[in-house]
Amino acid sequence: MDQLLGLAPILLMFVAMWFILIRPAKKRQQETQNMQGSLQRGDKVITIGGMHGIIDAIEDTAVTLKIADNVRVKFDRQAIGRIEKDNSI
Structure with a gap:
């Protein structure tokens, strides 16, 4: 005991x-x-690395972000840190 x-x-x-x-x-x-x-197309997001962008396309494991005019970058979904609350990028 x-x-x-x-x-x-x-x-x-x-x-x-x-x-x-x-x-x-x-x-x-x-x-x-x-x-x-x-995540949906058109959401304004911030990646875990600090990149700001708008979701242009979504795949199963990746998203394509528009970060400037005619500039699109592909990220893993897991790289998205948060959805931006305000309307300014």
Whole structure:
């Protein structure tokens, strides 16, 4: 019985670490996957590298961004960091 009580603080630390570190990371990952899955042509986005552009074409695993007149660049969907909220690029 004393051995079980000795393990209780260690188990409590693992549970606390799960709630503090792992659970929020999984939630952020799920939100990112949902955002990347809901991309549409015409969305203004920012890549994880900081490139701003408008989605011109969408494939299964890639998107083509228009970053300037007559300039289009192809990125993996996973490279899209976020959808831009305002209308200025």
